[in-house]
Amino acid sequence: MTVVQSASKTILPTVEDFYLCDDEFLDDEERLVRDSARQFCRKELLPHIRAWDAGDIKPYARKEDLTRDVAVKLARALNVFGATLPEMGKYLDASEFVPMTPAGYGLVMREIEAVDTSLRSLASVQSSLGLFAVYTFGSEEVKRKWLPLLYRGEKLVCFGLTEPQGGSDPASMKTTAEKTARGWVLDGTKVWITNGFADLAVVWARTGDGIRGFLVENGAPGFTVRHEEKWALRAGTASSLTFNRCEVPDANLLPGSVQEPPNDLKCPLRCLSEARFSIIWGAVGAARACVEEVLEFVKNRNLFGRPLASKQAMVAKLVWCLNEVENMSLVAHRIASLKAKGRLHYAHISLAKYNNADKSVKVAQESVDMLPADVFTFEAYHSGRHLRNLQIIKKYEGTHEIHTLMVGRALTGLSAF
Numbered sequence: 037m038t039v040v041q042s043a044s045k046t047i048l049p050t051v052e053d054f055y056l057c058d059d060e061f062l063d064d065e066e067r068l069v070r071d072s073a074r075q076f077c078r079k080e081l082l083p084h085i086r087a088w089d090a091g092d093i094k095p096y097a098r099k100e101d102l103t104r105d106v107a108v109k110l111a112r113a114l115n116v117f118g119a120t121l122p123e124m125g126k127y128l129d130a131s132e133f134v135p136m137t138p139a140g141y142g143l144v145m146r147e148i149e150a151v152d153t154s155l156r157s158l159a160s161v162q163s164s165l166g167l168f169a170v171y172t173f174g175s176e177e178v179k180r181k182w183l184p185l186l187y188r189g190e191k192l193v194c195f196g197l198t199e200p201q202g203g204s205d206p207a208s209m210k211t212t213a214e215k216t217a218r219g220w221v222l223d224g225t226k227v228w229i230t231n232g233f234a235d236l237a238v239v240w241a242r243t244g245d246g247i248r249g250f251l252v253e254n255g256a257p258g259f260t261v262r263h264e265e266k267w268a269l270r271a272g273t274a275s276s277l278t279f280n281r282c283e284v285p286d287a288n289l290l291p292g293s294v295q296e297p298p299n300d301l302k303c304p305l306r307c308l309s310e311a312r313f314s315i316i317w318g319a320v321g322a323a324r325a326c327v328e329e330v331l332e333f334v335k336n337r338n339l340f341g342r343p344l345a346s347k348q349a350m351v352a353k354l355v356w357c358l359n360e361v362e363n364m365s366l367v368a369h370r371i372a373s374l375k376a377k378g379r380l381h382y383a384h385i386s387l388a389k390y391n392n393a394d395k396s397v398k399v400a401q402e403s404v405d406m407l408p409a410d411v412f413t414f415e416a417y418h419s420g421r422h423l424r425n426l427q428i429i430k431k432y433e434g435t436h437e438i439h440t441l442m443v444g445r446a447l448t449g450l451s452a453f
């Protein structure tokens with residue numbers, strides 16, 4: 037039998053969408069979301085990111101002012117915070133809510149992280165960790181108060197789970213919440229909290245009956261925030277949060293988080309699953325940005341009489357990188373499709389995070405290897421910054437090793453933790 041292939045349907049694949057994933061898997065609305073996000077990121081964020089990363093944040097006085105401004109702009113331009121939550125519209129003005137599919141949301145994360153991981157982190161903490169926790173576990177009263185402000189980016193929320201003795205084992209949590217006649221008193225320390233300066237913190241603490249989520253407003257007595265300096269994700273902030281006899285009213289306990297042990301940890305872990313979805317997509321953006329940068333470079337750099345793009349050693353590395361990015365992209369689209377169908381298991385998310393975070397670091401490393409010495413400056417190229425940043429996505433929201441163990445347990449039925 038002769039197979040007739042219609043030549044008119046094939047096009048030369050490009051680095052932007054080699055397997056035509058966007059072309060094939062997205063609907064018109066999702067393509068519109070992607071294009072708006074790309075346009076916004078390239079116009080509003082990309083021109084500034086190298087200076088922000090290098091520490092020049094003028095006209096902002098502090099990094100938190102920069103974060104707040106980016107959050108408001110992202111909310112206004114892309115309506116991204118909480119956009120996949122079905123009942124979000126209930127808490128907003130008529131026609132204010134613009135719902136997004138999981139793929140649409142993932143595309144926004146991908147386009148932001150193509151610029152910088154710290155900007156995607158600030159967006160996904162606001163949306164997938166903080167706002168999601170308030171929406172999923174909060175009382176009606178709390179939801180009415182906070183969700184509109186968080187959706188609009190007018191107020192920021194952070195998520196405090198990790199503690200100094202080791203983030204990989206949240207069951208060993210030491211932060212306590214003690215019941216009093218007036219409410220609760222929190223004691224303990226959370227570390228490495230993205231957007232820790234936020235107006236509102238979702239804080240996980242141990243009560244006599246299990247781990248619960250609490251809302252703590254910035255400025256609450258006994259609550260202090262200390263900013264940490266770091267050599268990656270430099271356009272964003274991470275802080276330690278300390279609670280010293282910090283009193284919160286009864287209304288600040290998230291009622292949906294009241295679960296009997298051992299199910300009590302499932303609530304913060306549900307939030308992490310949401311945030312890992314953003315990482316899976318974001319990693320594709322940063323890795324592809326590296327490949328695009330290298331491709332431009334090797335086509336234009338002439339050495340030994342010819343462009344570097346004509347050297348076999350370079351082509352082999354470039355194709356290796358493209359292959360990884362396309363595989364990461366297939367994974368991201370697949371995860372979005374499972375999420376849209378309500379079929380996404382946390383082990384799917386773990387394997388996808390395991391793959392995409394690790395491969396993004398390797399692609400960025402290869403890209404840095406292919407670029408010239410000025411890749412190590414703050415001014416030239418983006419791949420060096422992506423490499424620094426991407427190492428963190430292997431560490432946070434469950435380290436690479438922890439996701440290995442989670443997938444292993446799903447596979448074998450045995451815990452190797």
Ligand SMILES: Cc1cc2nc3c(=O)[nH]c(=O)nc-3n(C[C@H](O)[C@H](O)[C@H](O)COP(=O)(O)OP(=O)(O)OC[C@H]3O[C@@H](n4cnc5c(N)ncnc54)[C@H](O)[C@@H]3O)c2cc1C
Binds near residue numbers: 161204205228434
């Ligand atoms: C920039 C940044 C932002 C962050 N933002 C937040 C945030 O907003 N909110 C929040 O709550 N947390 C946040 N984190 C914390 C992050 O989630 C933790 O760093 C992470 O969970 C790992 O915890 P740890 O650093 O304490 O390392 P540890 O848990 O002490 O682990 C140390 C090492 O041991 C390995 N390891 C642990 N257990 C095992 C095992 N059983 N077998 C083999 N190896 C193992 C780990 O993989 C890791 O390599 C952030 C971290 C960073 C760097």
